[in-house]
Amino acid sequence: MKINFGSRELNRKTSPSGRIVRQLFGSRVRGARVSRVTLALYILVLAFFGLFFVLPIAIAVRGAFLDQTGALTLDYIREVFRNPVYLEGFTNALRLAVGSTLLAFSIAAPLAWISERFEFPGKSTLSALLLLPMMLPPFVGAIGFRQIFGQEGAVNALLRAVGWLGQNQAIDWLGAGREWGIISLNALHLYPILYLNLVAALANLDPVLLEAAENLGCSGLRRAWRVTVPLVMPGIFAGGTIVFIWAFTELGVPLMFDYYRVTPVQIFNGLSDIDSNPFTYALVAVTLIGSALIYFVIRFLVGKPPPALPGRGGHAGQITPLGGVRGLLCSSFFSTVCALALLPQFGVILVSFSKDWYRTILPQSFTLQHYVLALGNHLTVPAIQNSLLYASLSTAIDLLLGVNIAYLITRTKIFGRSLLDALAMLPLAVPGLILAFGYLALTRPGSFLSFLDPARNPLILLVLAYAVRRIPYVVRSAAAGFEQASVTLEEAAQSLGASPFRALTRVTLPLITANLFSGAILAFAFAMLEVSDSLVLAQKQADYPIAKAIYELSNILGEGRYLAAALGVWAMVFLGLTIAAASRSIGAKLGALFRG
């Protein structure tokens, strides 16, 4: 079959379908340089997003506006705003998100600045270690966090050992500051996203502009505030919004801290009577609208790129080598942040090897038994198989759609491609819980999609949910690749007789393999430990992915926490290796994935 990307074909065709397409798009297709295949791709992508992203969310929101007899009502939405508990849940979620974002920023900003300006001992290793916390699920880290900061945990034991606390005293670190615990854990988990964006933004900063500012008398903090910050603002926005939305909709960490007056937990609690409790729908609607509003308002206010920036003009930013005390100070700062960020993970590792860890700084005795039991548990192997299957399939879908979307965005002039670009990024603004919730509503008995009921087999829904939520990573990396690979190479191939499809697959795609690989591996890694979709959609034990298996194991009395920790460590090692493979294959390009 000959596949023709040429736009002239569309104009010449007089088939009925071609006429309809021209009637629909003819006047709107810019320059009319859109082939049928491109249009088909466009429609395919829109149909996918329409069916598996927009529709489930619309259904979730619709339930908030219909009463039990199907009549239109605003009572449920009004009740959400009248009910102080729901309102407080919403403001708490906002507060946690703001706190997490600010703390993540205050960790990431100095790290990025130092990394961009100075060379110091151990920089490359420490920079790689900084990325690790992002790749580990925070709800697993919470087991270690509680072990370290619990009243009979390691920190209090240390304080008793050094005599700062009496033997009958304990500081209630977690009980006294549950919100701070959540904010800290979120920030320590998510700061790498901001760090990567800030490093990328600072690297793209033209030093000529800074020199010019200095020559005109603007230096020091004033230059940083008046010149540097505005120039890196898109980077701050890109990372900040991801961190903000992530923290705003986080479910696992508040659950671990027994913090229930927060919207994602309230929605989660409402799931068990989804059909008869319309307020859960209303909460979903309010959360979704809130998320989207916040996202777009911030994007509008902050995210606009600086006007008509000149190119870097061959100037490279100067990196100052630091030795001696100053170099050591930088290394110490990086090491401290790494140690703090990885503290929960250290805790989880120690818990997984300990027999009983109570009132001591370190476990008193060690065992490998928890690994034998956790990895041999009947939940574990099926869960690993399920997760591998779900994550692989969803990554394949992400790659297929991501390349298509990136191609449409960067290589065509099709109408609405900016909208498509935004649509492809929107899953970042939509909580996984809400999407899963929409899927659940979409597949109720009687619905045209009831055959996808997750109670029977959640495979398709979980794969779709994972795919939709991770697609921004692949789209961004593929789009970056398309933009970097010159279109002239494709045109040269076509002028030598290759079809556009052949030129794409034989010339451009091989050139951007690293970008695709990096996007795919991130999509895969995040899908492997997805929490919110899994908690809702995987209802049968045989269908559990790894995240839900860990959650189940953690609820076994007695050895549950040790088994969950052991399986958590397995997941950490797996993800760490996955990320190591990604880092080695793409090097410093990882940051480009997170630019909004």
Add this chain to the structure above:
Amino acid sequence: MMRRVIPILFCLCVVVAVPFLFRQPEIDNNSAEDELVIISPHNEAIRLEFTRAFADYYRRSTGRAVHLDWRLPGGTTEIVRYLNSEFEAAFRNYWTQQMRLPWDREVLNSFANPSLHGDVDRGSQGERARYAFLNSNVGCGIDLLFGGGSFDFVNLANRGLLVDSGVLARFPELFSGPGDLLIPRSLGGEQYWDARGRWVGVCLAEFGICYNTEVLARLGVLAPPTQWVDLANERLFNAIALADPTKSGSVAKAFELMIQQQMNLRLAELAAREGVLSREQQEKQAVTQGWERGLQLLIRLAANSRYFSDAAPKVPMDVAYGEAAAGMCIDFYGRFESEAVADKNGQSRLKYTSVVGGTSIGADSIALLRGAPHPQVAKAFIDFVLKLEGQKLWDFRVGTPGGPERYGLRRLPIRREFYREPLRAYMADPEADPYRDAQAFEYHEAWTAPVFAAIRFLVRVMCIDSREELVSARKAIGSDPVDSPAFQKLLDVSRVRYDIAMQQIRDTLRSADRVKEVRLAEELTTYFRDQYREAEKMARASK
């Protein structure tokens, strides 16, 4: 590039392969010939032991392999909600698609309404809907409900979600006749099986207190708690672990029993007085005043609470690791966790104690659901759980003949022969005799069963949704006596008197209009939050 990545990919393959090497093969029954779908609040340990033992039993008795598909939406309360919503959706589908009739509020309110008999297919649309439901095979794809207290089973049976499994006829020695194996229909006011065979109890449970001896010592609490009121000790502020009764039926039951105990105590006080009150008047007064005292006790416990966890097993776990000093938990949770953290000499920092006179012994039950897709396998499972093979799993020590293989479940079987020799010798809790202990507490169903849902609701609005204000007020009150004005303000429950709970609150909760329930919740939450803030102000002003 690939040369740098290959070693890592190799490590990745090794990491993925390790769980496959450790895998336990005996539970791999996904390719079985028969299937059974069970919805359950039981934990992984119980599921694992019953899955293994039933698969063996089924293979021996039928020659076929069976796969158990466990559905786990949460605690009993969440399961009940889940089943109600699934059956509503299934019946709505049946009514509109198969019967081609319009769906309206009357149908919605009637099809599972226990007050409608649904004996004949005539009358109002609601009566016809009830008839259609009770004579249908509408189901939600699940065979059995396994686990949970009798209250929820009674309600589900009355709504029509449960059907007779024929178990009473298959076990005449347990449910009829004069033999010494007979399981009483009810004991101490608790029901143990349904007269129409729609559900039967399979093991027994009570509520008690778990506590950490070392944490109690650290907080200066010298005597371990033995009664619910001991958990209201001021020294235990922010140190009590409680579970959310809106998530767990067994926890809700414990709160109900706490109130019943206060009613019993008040009745005893009134009976001891020489006065003019008749027995009926005494009981009426004891119920209304005991209700108030019970709610006040709940407020005091909540004021000392560290949290209301969504998972009941978290309570003994947190107490064992010192995150809380004490908590309310079901007996086997306490015993199980106590054994898990015991040292080599069997000494454990976690202790479990029954609350003498403060708890009844209830039955944990099993039932066949309407429209079960695999009814024969489901009946075989019910039979297995009631036979000696299944009953031995509950409390036999690990490794004893017929006992559990991996986990000691520490639950008390319902069959009476386990509390006599020779079976008693194999029990992990040989001193236990629930049939003896059950006589120490008389549960009066008429007193609190009608307001069981209201108790859950009130705990939510008075204690959980208002917890922050309550705890803050309690902190401000400090060591002030209970009769101080601020404390009395804190404990004022006049807005939710017994008569109000029996009428306004109960009626609202029964209504299908959830807006009413949410509005009442919002009104009462605001009321109590304001009350607690006022109490805090008074306490601060008095110092």
